[in-house]
Amino acid sequence: MPSFRTIGVIGGMGPAATADFLGLLVAGVAAARDTDHPRVLIDSNPHVPDRNAAALHGAASPGPALAAMAHGLVAQGAEVLAMPCNAAHGWADAITAAPFISMIDAAVAEAMAYCPQAIGVLGVGATLALDLYGRASPVPVLAGDLAVVQPAVNAIKAGDTGAAVRLALAGEAARLRDAGAEVIIAACTEVPLVLRAGDVPLPLINSTAALARATLAAARLPDRVAP
Amino acid sequence: MPSFRTIGVIGGMGPAATADFLGLLVAGVAAARDTDHPRVLIDSNPHVPDRNAAALHGAASPGPALAAMAHGLVAQGAEVLAMPCNAAHGWADAITAAPFISMIDAAVAEAMAYCPQAIGVLGVGATLALDLYGRASPVPVLAGDLAVVQPAVNAIKAGDTGAAVRLALAGEAARLRDAGAEVIIAACTEVPLVLRAGDVPLPLINSTAALARATLAAARLPDRVAP
Known part of the structure; x- marks a missing residue:
């Protein structure tokens, strides 16, 4: 059955x-x-x-x-x-x-379990341009800098999952924390292939796992x- | 294109x-x-x-x-x-x-690249009962002991990928080497989820990767x- x-x-x-x-x-x-x-x-x-x-x-x-x-x-x-x-x-x-x-809804629901005042989003392209997380979130969404996140995602798609890529994404997560984010959503499926919970100074929501x-x-x- | x-x-x-x-x-x-x-x-x-x-x-x-x-x-x-x-x-x-x-043909072809006199096969159930590898191989095939391999495969299917399971499979590979096998085929897709090349004293063919x-x-x- x-x-x-x-x-x-x-x-x-x-x-x-x-x-x-x-x-x-x-x-x-x-x-x-x-x-x-x-x-x-x-x-x-x-x-x-x-x-x-x-x-x-x-x-x-x-x-x-x-x-x-x-x-x-x-x-x-x-x-x-x-x-x-x-x-x-x-x-x-x-x-x-x-x-x-x-x-999007699954990741936002997991982020909201932490009752954040704002959510940081590491995403690219259409996710940001169409404000998919901003439209789904009940609290403000702070987007990672495309100039950092896009090259990292391109590198992962080309098979580079090394330390430099991980550090770039972790640095952007730290910058979003300094700007007020209390949870980070890995909002591009490539990001959690490299970035792990221990790399980020905040709760990290893996949108793929959510x-x-x-x-x-x-x-x-x-x-x-x-x- | x-x-x-x-x-x-x-x-x-x-x-x-x-x-x-x-x-x-x-x-x-x-x-x-x-x-x-x-x-x-x-x-x-x-x-x-x-x-x-x-x-x-x-x-x-x-x-x-x-x-x-x-x-x-x-x-x-x-x-x-x-x-x-x-x-x-x-x-x-x-x-x-x-x-x-x-x-089966893909794994045998990779094994035969080592020009073995005999191939050891870690498989279970129908793979052994129907002699799938023996029928596909140009050299003799030595099968691992089902009393060892079957419980290991069952454990992996239930989510246990720990050291005891790996050691049991590695021990059976060593026994097949002593019996004359010159290459080992991981002939059940669960086996390479646990057993890696360094665990075995012979070339190890991962049938899933082949x-x-x-x-x-x-x-x-x-x-x-x-x-």
Whole structure:
């Protein structure tokens, strides 16, 4: 008897973040056997039109591609959808094929558990340009400096997860603390591939892990009670 | 312009092995940008009928479920199929929807690069009962003791990746060396989640990594030459 609804993952933005998300979904289940896990359908598609180019330069919208991926996953059996890419949530309205678990809302909910006066956000491109966190947060959001965060994210996407990249992101988190942030959200799926809790002088919310927890919670079926 | 055909993954056997395989596919591409990666479609389905029960006790065949997963992936666009589960290869003949990259053949090919007189195999259940490696190998195959390997694999599936499990598997590899094996194949996708090259006194072939390399090689499209 499955314990979960089938999870569909709109992925590939980027591919490493999707692999990270799948690992977190697996690790997040207290499983004694394979069959305790949810079925997970993934479309890891790195050819979705660029989210940042669409938000910043008016390039082709990724919305139709995301909608098509959602429909494909639901046709295969997905009952709950998640998308481990913050920036792509600018086009989340295009995803209507099944209930959609918002990564932005999941990360903000975890941040608000610390009752912060302000939240610091390490994100890039469309996440900032469309103010995705500012629109979802009940408290002010302070954005990390793109001149620091964007090169770090580009380096991680190219496979560089070294100390220089980690230190750059940690320094930006410290600057946001000095500006008043009381929690930091790693609001780009590449960031937590490098930046860990011990690197930051504040609580650090991993948006990928927050989405994994929220997705498993939404997919879990109620326990059956013996008659 | 995509550099790869779309890869379909028949997964979930077990879920952690599929997450490991996706991570290896991503890490195996020398990518500067997201768009350099292949599109990867995954059906991580932990509810496929038990491979070991089918091989050992005549329980329901997993073949029809594997065939249906393959068709679903191809319907979504998969052009090359891979299945990161050694035991399930006992039913690989059921997978006909697209070209199938055999994990067994990929691991044996990597082992044979060492020109061994015999190969040691750390596997379980159907992998051993159906002699999948013996049938694929041009040299004799020595199987690890199930009384050691099966409890280790069960522990890993339940989330135990500790030192005791690693030592048990390393001890069995050493025993196979004493019996004449010159290469060891980690022939169950759970084994390389714990056992690393330095733990074994012989070359260690990770069947999951061998499949990732073979799958990327099979999916890669020829470079276009400028006219």
